[in-house]
Amino acid sequence: MKISGVVEHFLSRADWVDRDETVDRIILGDPDKDVGRCVVAWIPSFAAIRAVVERGVGLLVCHEPTFWDHFDHAPQAKPRCAEKLGFIRRHNLSIVRLHDTWDRWPEVGIPWAWGRALGLPGPPAEIGNRGYQHRYDIDPVPFDEFAHRIAAHTAPLGEPTIEVDGAPETLVSKIGIGTGCAVGVPAYLGMGCDCCVLTNDGSSYWRDVQRCQDLGIPTITVDHGTSEEPGMATLARYINEQVDGLAAEHLVQGCRFRLVEAADAG
Numbered sequence: 001m002k003i004s005g006v007v008e009h010f011l012s013r014a015d016w017v018d019r020d021e022t023v024d025r026i027i028l029g030d031p032d033k034d035v036g037r038c039v040v041a042w043i044p045s046f047a048a049i050r051a052v053v054e055r056g057v058g059l060l061v062c063h064e065p066t067f068w069d070h071f072d073h074a075p076q077a078k079p080r081c082a083e084k085l086g087f088i089r090r091h092n093l094s095i096v097r098l099h100d101t102w103d104r105w106p107e108v109g110i111p112w113a114w115g116r117a118l119g120l121p122g123p124p125a126e127i128g129n130r131g132y133q134h135r136y137d138i139d140p141v142p143f144d145e146f147a148h149r150i151a152a153h154t155a156p157l158g159e160p161t162i163e164v165d166g167a168p169e170t171l172v173s174k175i176g177i178g179t180g181c182a183v184g185v186p187a188y189l190g191m192g193c194d195c196c197v198l199t200n201d202g203s204s205y206w207r208d209v210q211r212c213q214d215l216g217i218p219t220i221t222v223d224h225g226t227s228e229e230p231g232m233a234t235l236a237r238y239i240n241e242q243v244d245g246l247a248a249e250h251l252v253q254g255c256r257f258r259l260v261e262a263a264d265a266g
């Protein structure tokens with residue numbers, strides 16, 4: 001199918017997306033180019049782009065920006081951008097971004113896939129913030145016990161140790177999860193959540209975590225990439241099952257950082 005047809009498949013089924021405003025578009029590449037295969041990857045890092053080229057695949061379908069701002073404005077004008085841009089062009093790699101569509105895609109989009117990956121019982125008890133934030137209800141459990149459960153689910157995504165803030169014994173039962181950068185504490189509070197799962201790109205300590213601590217609401221903060229990787233698996237599966245003529249391979253990226261421990265002082 002043509003690359004323009006890939007974008008159109010998603011936009012034509014997403015009435016929540018404003019075509020004039022959305023970042024879901026062809027970032028680089030010829031709309032009329034025929035493609036039969038693609039790689040789905042959360043963020044088009046230079047490493048991911050090289051991996052796609054090594055696989056001999058001409059289309060990368062991604063969720064986040066390629067050139068470090070939400071709208072991928074004028075990459076040629078950005079300092080130190082020439083090498084990445086030149087590599088993409090030299091290898092004739094096309095990049096399609098599916099963000100606004102997939103964030104709120106019913107049942108399998110980002111927050112749905114994230115809730116399922118965390119083992120939270122569906123369907124969500126409440127959906128807020130235009131679909132970006134969900135509340136899942138569980139039997140009351142001490143916060144640390146719940147956090148250990150969550151870490152067991154984030155470990156396979158590359159994040160076995162998670163940041164928690166809150167008293168270990170606080171009982172939690174109304175769990176708020178969100179979509180990447182859409183993890184607003186006011187929305188969680190409005191949904192009656194008593195435990196908030198945040199991300200490192202969507203929340204700040206001073207603004208969000210401290211607010212929750214002052215209210216006695218425990219928080220868990222995970223990597224943005226960790227939280228959206230399950231949604232990339234569902235996107236690849238969706239393309240394979242629903243987009244005629246296009247086969248997708250999922251390039252797993254997961255947690256984007258490493259933890260380093262102190263060296264022995266002696």
Ligand SMILES: [Fe+2]
Pocket residue numbers: 064179180181224228
């Ligand atoms: Fe995101």
